[in-house]
Amino acid sequence: MSGGVDSSVAAALLKQQGHEVIGMMLRLWSEPGKEDSNRCCTPDSMAQARRVAAKLDIPFYVVDAKNVFRETVVQYFLDGYARGETPNPCLLCNRQIRWTFLLDHALALGADFMATGHYVRRKEEDGKIVLLRAVDPSKDQSYVLHVLTQDKLRRALFPVGEYPKTEIRRIAESFGLPTASRPDSQDLCFLAGEDYRGFLQRNAAEMLRPGEIVTRDGQVVGHHNGLPNYTIGQRKGLGVASPVPLYVLGKDAATNTVIVGAQDELGMSELTTKDVNWIRGEAPTEPFRAEVKIRYTARPAWAWITPLSGGQTRVQFDAPARDVTAGQAAVFYVEEEVLGGGIIQ
Amino acid sequence: MTDPIYLDYAATTPVDSRVLEAMRPYFADSFGNPSSVHRYGQVAEAAVDSARETIASVLGCRPDEILFTSCGSEADNLALRGSALSRREQRGATRILTARTEHHAVSKTAEQLEKYYGFQVEWLKVDEHGRVTPEAVQKTIGAETALVSVMYANNEIGTVNPIREIAALCREHGVPFHTDAVQAAAYLDVDMSALSVDLLSLGAHKLYGPKGVGALYVRKGTKLVPHLTGGGQEFGLRAGTHNVPYIVGFAEALQLAKEEREQRIGHVQPLRDHILGRVLEEIPDSRLTGHPAERLPNHASFVFQGVDGNLLLTLLDAAGFACSSGSACKTGNPEPSEVVTSLGFSRDWALGSLRVTLGKDTQPAEVDIFLRALPSLVERARSLNQR
Numbered sequence: 135m136s137g138g139v140d141s142s143v144a145a146a147l148l149k150q151q152g153h154e155v156i157g158m159m160l161r162l163w164s165e166p167g168k169e170d171s172n173r174c175c176t177p178d179s180m181a182q183a184r185r186v187a188a189k190l191d192i193p194f195y196v197v198d199a200k201n202v203f204r205e206t207v208v209q210y211f212l213d214g215y216a217r218g219e220t221p222n223p224c225l226l227c228n229r230q231i232r233w234t235f236l237l238d239h240a241l242a243l244g245a246d247f248m249a250t251g252h253y254v255r256r257k258e259e260d261g262k263i264v265l266l267r268a269v270d271p272s273k274d275q276s277y278v279l280h281v282l283t284q285d286k287l288r289r290a291l292f293p294v295g296e297y298p299k300t301e302i303r304r305i306a307e308s309f310g311l312p313t314a315s316r317p318d319s320q321d322l323c324f325l326a327g328e329d330y331r332g333f334l335q336r337n338a339a340e341m342l343r344p345g346e347i348v349t350r351d352g353q354v355v356g357h358h359n360g361l362p363n364y365t366i367g368q369r370k371g372l373g374v375a376s377p378v379p380l381y382v383l384g385k386d387a388a389t390n391t392v393i394v395g396a397q398d399e400l401g402m403s404e405l406t407t408k409d410v411n412w413i414r415g416e417a418p419t420e421p422f423r424a425e426v427k428i429r430y431t432a433r434p435a436w437a438w439i440t441p442l443s444g445g446q447t448r449v450q451f452d453a454p455a456r457d458v459t460a461g462q463a464a465v466f467y468v469e470e471e472v473l474g475g476g477i478i479q
Numbered sequence: 480m481t482d483p484i485y486l487d488y489a490a491t492t493p494v495d496s497r498v499l500e501a502m503r504p505y506f507a508d509s510f511g512n513p514s515s516v517h518r519y520g521q522v523a524e525a526a527v528d529s530a531r532e533t534i535a536s537v538l539g540c541r542p543d544e545i546l547f548t549s550c551g552s553e554a555d556n557l558a559l560r561g562s563a564l565s566r567r568e569q570r571g572a573t574r575i576l577t578a579r580t581e582h583h584a585v586s587k588t589a590e591q592l593e594k595y596y597g598f599q600v601e602w603l604k605v606d607e608h609g610r611v612t613p614e615a616v617q618k619t620i621g622a623e624t625a626l627v628s629v630m631y632a633n634n635e636i637g638t639v640n641p642i643r644e645i646a647a648l649c650r651e652h653g654v655p656f657h658t659d660a661v662q663a664a665a666y667l668d669v670d671m672s673a674l675s676v677d678l679l680s681l682g683a684h685k686l687y688g689p690k691g692v693g694a695l696y697v698r699k700g701t702k703l704v705p706h707l708t709g710g711g712q713e714f715g716l717r718a719g720t721h722n723v724p725y726i727v728g729f730a731e732a733l734q735l736a737k738e739e740r741e742q743r744i745g746h747v748q749p750l751r752d753h754i755l756g757r758v759l760e761e762i763p764d765s766r767l768t769g770h771p772a773e774r775l776p777n778h779a780s781f782v783f784q785g786v787d788g789n790l791l792l793t794l795l796d797a798a799g800f801a802c803s804s805g806s807a808c809k810t811g812n813p814e815p816s817e818v819v820t821s822l823g824f825s826r827d828w829a830l831g832s833l834r835v836t837l838g839k840d841t842q843p844a845e846v847d848i849f850l851r852a853l854p855s856l857v858e859r860a861r862s863l864n865q866r
Contacts, residue, residue, distance in 0.1 A: 156797065161812055169812075195793040198813060239790070242859050243797040 135159050135194070136174065137182030139306045139313050140251030140294050142190075146309045147293040148249055149190055156243060157187040157194035160236055163204040164324055165336070171326035186311055197239050199231055206230045208324060208337075215334060215362040216341045218387030219461030222430075223322060225477075229281040237289060249291035253299075254279050254472075256287055262414050263287035265472040270298040277430045280465045280475040284415045334362050345390035347374055350383065350399065358392045361385045367400060367457035385460075401454025407447050407464050407476030414473070417441045424466040424473060426451070428458055439466055447476055483801040484845045488685075488777060488838035489634055489662060490803055494728070495687035501731040502689065505724035513721045514710065523723045530730035537737045538679075538696055539672035546695045546713045547726050551661035551682030552584035554695035555628075557717065558657040558678040559588045561703030563598055563625045566655065569702065572625035578603040578611050579821045580636075582659055584680075585628050586817075598625065608770035609636050609822050613644040624654045631663035631679075635818040635834060636769030637778030639667065643674055650675040655701055661685055661693070665736055666744055666776050677701045681733070683725070687839070688732030692725035739839075747777040747837040750846050754779045754835055757850045762857050768819055768832065777837040782824055783857050786831030789813045791860040798856060800849050803834040831860075 135141040135157045149155045159180060164172040180196065187194035207223045207230065214221025232250070240248045253268035254276045263284060268274040282290065294302050306313045325333055334342060342360030349355055356374035358364060364372075368382040372394065381400050384393040405428075410417070418441050425434035426449055435455055440448040449464055458478060465475030505526060511519030513527050528542070535542040548554045559575070566572045575598050577589050592598040603615045611629045620627065627649050632639045642658050649656035657678035660669055665686040669679065679696040683689055697703060697716075709718025736743070759765055764784040783791070788804035795802050815829030837846070 193796065195796070196789075197793070198787060198789060200812070239793075239863060242794060242863055 135183040135186060136251065137179040137186060137312070138251065139302060139311065140253070141183075142186040142251070142311045143302050143305050143309070144249050144251045144291075144293045145186065145190055145192065146305070146311060148291065149192060153247075155190070155192045156240070156245060157183065157190075157192050158236065158240060158243075159183050159194070159196045160199045160203075160231065161196050162231075162323055163200040163208060164326060165333070168326040172323050173321060173325075173327065174323035182312060189310060195243075197236060199235055202235055203227070203231055203324075211322070212334070212338045212341075214461045216338065216387070217461075218361050218385040220365055220459045221461040222463060224278050224430075225281050225463055228278050233282060233286045233290070237286065241289070247289050247291045249293060251294050252279060252292050253295045254292050255295040255470075256290060256292055263290075265413050266295075266470045267467065267472065268295040273299050276467075276472045277427055277463065277465050277475075280413065280463065280472050281411055282413060283411065284413075287413070331363055334360075343390055345392070347372065347392045347394055350393060350395055355380070355394065361387060361390060361392065364392050366459040400456050402451070402456075402458045403454045404448065404450045405455075405458050405464060406442070406479050407449065408445060408479050410441075410445050410447050410474060410476030412474040418473075422468075424468050426455075427465045427467070428455060428478065429462050432457075434467060445476070446479075481799065483796055483799045484849060485801050486835045486837065486841070486845075486849060487801050487803045488841075489637075489775075489834060489836035491684045491690065492665075492687045492838055493840070494684075494689055495732060495735060497735060498688055498728045498731045502724040502728040505727055509723075511723075513723065514712065523721070526723055526727050527721050530726045533730040533734050534681075534694060537669070537733050539670040540696060541699065543714065544671070544697055544699055546697055546717055547721065547729075548693045548695055548717060549691060549719075549722070551659070551680050551685075551693040552582075554661075554680035554682070554693045555582065555584035555657075555659050556588050557695055557703065557706050558680060558697075559585060559626065559628060560592065560596075560706050561716070562655050562657065562678060562701065563592050564596070564704040565702040566625035567598070568704070570625075572623050572654075573598050574621070574624045575600045575626050575628070576603055576616065576619055576624055577601075577628040578605055578630075580605050580609050580611070580633055580638075580818045581628065581630050582634055582661070585630065585657075585659055589628070603629070605821055607822060608773070609633055609638040609768070609818065610770060610773070611640050611645065613641055613648055616645050616648050620648065620652050620654060622652075624652070626655050626657060628657040628659070631658045631660040631669075632667060632775050632778075633769065633818065634662045635816060635832075636780045636822070637774035637836075638769040639663070639773045639775065642676065646675040646677075649677075662775060664733070666740065671696060671698070683729035683732055686732050686736045689725045689728045692722055692729045694729065743839050744776045746839060747841065750837055750841060750843060751777055751779050754837075754846060754850065758853065761850075762854050765857075766824075766828070768822060768824075775836075779835045779837075781833050781835075782819060782828045783831040783833065783861075784828050785864050786857060786860045787813060787864055788830055788832045790863060791831065791833060791857065794856045794860055795853075798852055800852065803836070804832045 162174050207227045210226045211221050211223040237248050252275045253273040255266040267276050303313050344359050346354045347356040347358050364382050378396050380394040383395045421440040424439050426437045427434050436452045438450045460478050463475045466473040509522045511523035513524035531542045531545050534545050575589050589600045593600045601619050603611050646656045655677040659680045661682040664681050677698040682693040705716045707718045766782050768780045819829040819832050
């Protein structure tokens with residue numbers, strides 16, 4: 135529970151369905167002194183969640199995950215940037231913290247299932263649990279949950295994914311619960327509303343090494359102040375004089391260079407992913423067509439997906455995709471179903 | 480879900496039905512303000528006076544040595560701030576002797592006196608059982624000492640301090656001695672004619688009285704600067720309309736505690752000893768905290784290595800047992816308690832503290848169920864430990 139409308143309604147719906155419900159909240163890591171601004175667990179949101187639990191007459195416990203969060207999620211974030219990628223730590227948080235660490239705690243308390251306020255759906259089909267997009271496409275959070283495996287999904291419940299957001303608000307009102315959402319933001323909780331660059335400066339300054347900005351053909355056109363400060367597709371702030379607007383096409387950690395080019399070089403018709411998770415538990419054997427999301431907020435794009443050996447896939451887009459970013463996930467959809475996804479290399 | 484088994488009587492106790500009955504008339508029937516001239520006021524005043532007499536008789540002191548407060552913490556605050564300020568005015572004394580093992584009502588007040596009022600706090604060393612020794616007091620007490628405050632019995636680890644000796648020492652040096660007896664009063668002798676204590680704090684809710692009322696015993700001749708100014712209630716030392724029903728309930732509860740003391744000790748102590756023995760025997764890497772013998776008879780406290788004490792409480796609650804811990808923290812941000820740390824335990828041990836406190840309604844069968852469940856819950860907490 136976060137104190138927000140979605141997890142509150144999730145708890146209320148389950149309680150109404152006759153389940154014995156226990157509220158849980160994670161205490162995550164923050165930089166020292168910034169505990170009050172952590173987007174996921176401020177004292178305010180904790181107090182709010184406690185009030186909701188009291189209103190629903192369910193027990194409520196806070197689980198300390200500070201160390202494990204710092205050692206896994208924050209480390210992954212730092213390591214990703216050190217490799218020249220743009221990591222998505224929320225994916226790892228869902229896999230390692232929410233759906234491993236917290237789930238283990240829930241099971242230890244005697245729970246049969248763990249529910250969250252995520253906007254996704256699950257359904258049983260041929261003995262498998264399949265993950266479906268939320269009813270409300272504007273709220274769909276299946277992108278970050280493509281990391282779930284069958285054993286986790288068997289324990290998972292997503293009560294709010296069955297409703298549009300407006301309906302969730304209405305249900306919250308009918309239960310007398312708070313109706314405010316946490317601002318829907320991609321900001322990472324532990325950045326406490328600040329830019330990630332400052333965080334890297336404070337926590338991993340050594341990775342911010344100046345280097346060269348080059349074109350695809352190796353021509354040096356300028357200098358950068360550290361790879362992590364640049365994102366794929368970025369145009370502003372390069373400090374390079376050029377007759378045509380230049381965009382960041384890629385980053386090469388081995389040579390510590392930022393690669394730039396013109397707008398028409400931005401699109402990529404193909405990418406490969408590693409660490410692919412197939413939600414049904416089995417990798418497809420044949421190439422297939424699917425819609426692919428390459429960021430949480432990206433529009434799905436049609437592509438051919440070819441499973442490769444070693445947990446990899448090749449994704450070939452029908453039309454070149456912009457802003458393909460190493461470290462983010464490519465997630466595959468066939469109609470309503472989330473088949474899985476992997477990390478873009 | 481059935482209600483969890485309550486094993487946290489040091490946190491608070493249910494109000495005894497006899498106490499509740501004694502309080503009942505003073506809410507809506509005899510509701511007068513004791514300060515009023517009219518008969519409504521007189522009835523209420525008589526109830527407060529009678530309560531004061533009852534408490535005085537239990538404490539072996541004069542009624543005008545009893546001051547009612549809103550709780551034990553307030554009594555501690557008044558004792559420390561009131562006497563420190565007064566002693567400085569009289570003698571220029573500016574040093575306060577107390578210990579890190581004190582309840583925060585004492586230690587935080589001492590810290591505030593240091594930070595904002597110009598006093599110096601000397602933190603008395605404690606032994607491995609958390610006891611303040613008379614020797615430690617002897618070493619530090621002096622002409623510049625304004626006040627010594629050492630608790631009677633510790634809330635977290637149950638250790639009983641040798642306050643008779645410490646009080647005698649303070650008397651020799653002419654320094655006022657305060658003791659927080661909020662935990663002790665339910666089980667230990669609080670006879671002010673036998674102890675040379677000058678200030679003693681009490682709270683009703685630890686002994687089957689209501690929350691929201693406490694008292695400070697102030698030995699005749701001990702000077703205090705008032706900390707709640709206003710009307711002239713409580714001998715001009717603590718303003719505010721008397722909380723008549725709660726004061727009445729407090730007196731009834733303390734009277735019952737005295738009358739039934741032997742019986743209550745006889746009930747809880749064997750159960751508590753059973754817990755101490757079984758836990759230390761059956762749970763690997765467990766240690767007793769506090770003194771093995773000189774401890775409150777209803778109090779068992781432990782540390783378990785490699786356990787998040789907060790998580791253990793969560794697991795216990797979900798399994799149907801309401802216990803407590805030195806690092807109790809509802810926000811998932813546990814820090815080891817100063818009390819357990821001052822015993823010399825490392826962080827890895829100190830974070831895994833558990834307090835089990837019994838009461839007059841604790842059933843032997845409940846203790847057995849608890850003892851059967853605890854080892855596997857400690858094991859589960861260990862396996863979930865993120866460190």
